[in-house]
Amino acid sequence: MRMLWDPLFERLSDVAGAPPDQIKMIAALVLAFPLAAIFVRLPANRPNLAHIFSLIVTTFFLWPFLGLGWGYLELIFSCVVTYVLVATLKGSNMPWVVFFFVMGHLTITHVRRAIWAVPVTEIEISGSHMVLVMKLSTFAWNVHDGRRKTEELDNMQLATRLSSLPNPLAFFGYCFYFPTVLVGPSFDYASYDALIKHTLYTTPPPNAKSKISGRTPVGRRRVALLHFAIGIFFLAIFSLLGARGSFERVLTPTWYTWGKAQQFGFIQFCAFVARTKYYAVWSMSEGACIQSGLGFNGYDPKTGRTLWNRVRNINILAIETSESFKVLLDSWNCRTNVWLRECVYKRLAKKGQKPGSFQSMATFVTSAFWHGxxxxxxxxxxxxxxxxxxxxxxxxxxxxxxxxxxxxxxxxxxxxxxxxxxxxxxxxxxxxxxxxxxxxxxxxxxxxxxxxxxxxxxxxxxxxxxxxxxxxxxxxxxxxxxxxxxxxxxxAPRVKPLSPADAPSVSVQPPSPLAETYERFGEDESAATSGVATPSNFVSEADEADDANIEWVAHDLQNKDQKDFSKMSDEILSGFDTPRRPGTPTQRKTQ
Structure with missing residues (x-):
């Protein structure tokens, strides 16, 4: 069905040299940014209003705007079946039933795309379906953890467990949270619930340099704009170089007119250009999440400044400067790494045993099937x-x-x-x-x-x-x-021990944003989640707008983001590790 705005995007497509579908996708990501600024202002005492707002925006994006109406209905079907399964199945196999259902449904979507030979340049529902699969399977495990004894759970599971099933409207609001519905990232229901109820923003520690404003901690808009600007920057690079840096050019007769050094350099150039597309859309999506408040991740214990990396999906600086494949893989599609670790890798291990080669291989296979x-x-x-x-x-x-x-x-x-x-x-x-x-x-x-x-x-x-x-x-x-x-x-040789002043600092981001908050300031869960900033800690919106300090931007750029949760690639490969020398101590891990 042809919509009123289609001629506009066709003209923009002619100017930009990109398919209209891709222009629409970028427009939706841009539009999510101001809508997120409205979303964060919805009152905490009316959570249903936030759920409905998100559902309306998502419906507009997927149905009339992108023309993915039938695909949207398939996503709704997957959500309905998952909710029914979670509510009715009480056994320990419930999360696996949900997992195989949502993965099977996604595989059907991938197979259909392959049979119909849908080109990569065409926007269709599989991208949103992939994000939804992570959310639904994570939700099933969170509910399952809420039915288990707390002593059986690790820190991540304790922070994300659900002791009761949310109502259907809240569940659909989580599934179709509009800043992430198109390209991700995924996250757990507990974070969404804390965002809606405004319990995500805990009382600042005594050394905090950035206090809580009337709605969110100071720095949200600056960091959100930073990620939005990064996304636009890489989008411009991809728009200018995308056609020139395509791997398809390797298969053209022109390839043989180049020298060996030029051929080798062209492969590196193509790989960089291909990455810029992901840098663009993931940075813009993360910016919208931060604008809506979801990105808040507590306070830096050293500087006291706010952290906005709760749903960080990519670390561009680490990728471009990585000196090992481990660092590179840990910094790419981070939230998918979390999902694979929490919903596959750890869950396949028997109680009391560490995951091994079988769990590693199963995780790789799952990742491949999830992609297509x-x-x-x-x-x-x-x-x-x-x-x-x-x-x-x-x-x-x-x-x-x-x-x-x-x-x-x-x-x-x-x-x-x-x-x-x-x-x-x-x-x-x-x-x-x-x-x-x-x-x-x-x-x-x-x-x-x-x-x-x-x-x-x-x-x-x-x-x-x-x-x-x-x-x-x-x-x-x-x-x-x-x-x-x-x-x-x-x-090890006998050398003089390091003094605390000589030792370099190590920055480690914890596996769970919620658990991080409790451990960092010595709070228990109830205090951290129910703690509301006292009036002395609040600053007005006017104060935030007048503050021209851009240190939050610099702090976000300098954040190395050495995520403990993203050690998934190293853990998964542990089953294939090279044997150590007899008597050599095992490597000490930073916790």
Missing amino acids: VAPGYYLAFITCGLYSYLGRMFRNMVRPYFLPASSPGAANSLPRWPYPNLAKRAYDLVGWACVQTGVAYAVVPFFVLELKPSVLTWARVYFYGHVSIFAAVAFFKFGGSRWLRKGLAPK
């Missing part, structure tokens, strides 16, 4: 898995040679200051180059999708990624590991 049925996804995931496995081997056997001595009694403690030394800097530089060139090779099938074009594209760059992987693995397997282990001292 195109062969390119599986080629890309397998290649990234091989790179990650190789990265662990280097981290265990090669990296120690470039580290200075550690403090006594803790073989894997932080090295003595100054750090890093010249050797470690050189190692990191080589690691960065290997990661960037490796990921550019690995993601080719992710964007090409079809089997034959993907393999042909790899062939035209001489399979340099797989050649390097198998050469390195062969080195480790045929004597390299033994030779490297001999050079590692069995005991």
Whole structure:
């Protein structure tokens, strides 16, 4: 059905050189920003108003605006069945029943898209369906955790458990929360409920430099605008370079007119351009979440400033500067990593046992099926898995040679200051180059999708990624590991211990935003969730508007975001870890 605004977007499409569907998608993400500013002002004593507001906006986005009416009905069907299953099934298998139902429904959507040969440039319902699957399966596990004994739960499960089933309107408001309905990120129901009831904003600690305003802590609008501006910046890059930096150009006759260095550089260029599309839409979506208040994640214990990374889905700086595949994978699509860890990886382990190889493989398979049925996804995931496995081997056997001595009694403690030394800097530089060139090779099938074009594209760059992987693995397997282990001292050298002033700081973001709040300030759950800022802690909206301090923006950019919850890739690969030298202490983890 042709709508009134369609001619406008067709004209914009001619000017921008992009399909009308993509122009509409960007317009919806932009429109979500001012709507989120209205959403955050809805009164806490009228939660149904917030649910209805979100549902109305989502309905407009998916039905008349993007023309995805039938797909929207499928999403509603999936939500209704999930709610009925959660309400009626009381056994321990309930979350798995929901999981297989929503994943099966999503697979049907992916298969239908493949059969109908829907082009990648066309916006259809599968993206929203993927986000919904994460929300619905997470919701089922949260309800299940609410029926279990608290001593059986970890910190994350305690923070997100639901002791009672929300009413249908609240449940649908959570499922179709409009800033995330198109491209994510996903999050748990407890965060949504705290946002609606305005209990998300706890009383600031004594050292807080940013107090709570009449509705939200100060800094929300500045950080939201920052992420919106980042999204627009990368959107502009993709608009200018998207056609020029397409992997499809590798398969054209022009490819053979380029030199080897130019061909190699073009693959790196294409990978960067492809990333900018995700940088753009995820940054804009996160900006709308922060504008609505959902991004609030407590206060920095060192600076006292507000943190707005509760639903952070991407760390652009970490991706572009990552020196290992672990860091890169941890910084990409972070909320999907959380979902895979909390709903698959940890849940498959038997009580009292740690997850192993079976749980690792099941998590990789789930991730692949969640993305789609195109062969390119599986080629890309397998290649990234091989790179990650190789990265662990280097981290265990090669990296120690470039580290200075550690403090006594803790073989894997932080090295003595100054750090890093010249050797470690050189190692990191080589690691960065290997990661960037490796990921550019690995993601080719992710964007090409079809089997034959993907393999042909790899062939035209001489399979340099797989050649390097198998050469390195062969080195480790045929004597390299033994030779490297001999050079590692069995005991740490006796050196002067670090004083607290000498030790570099380590910033770790906790796995659960809610649990973080309780632990950081010594509060129990009831105090943290029910604590309302006292009148002395409030500042007016006028005070916030007049404050020209932009330190919140700088603080957000400087936040390294070393997320404990995003150690999923390292944990999943632990089943394939290289064997340690006998008697070597296990690595100490920062908690």
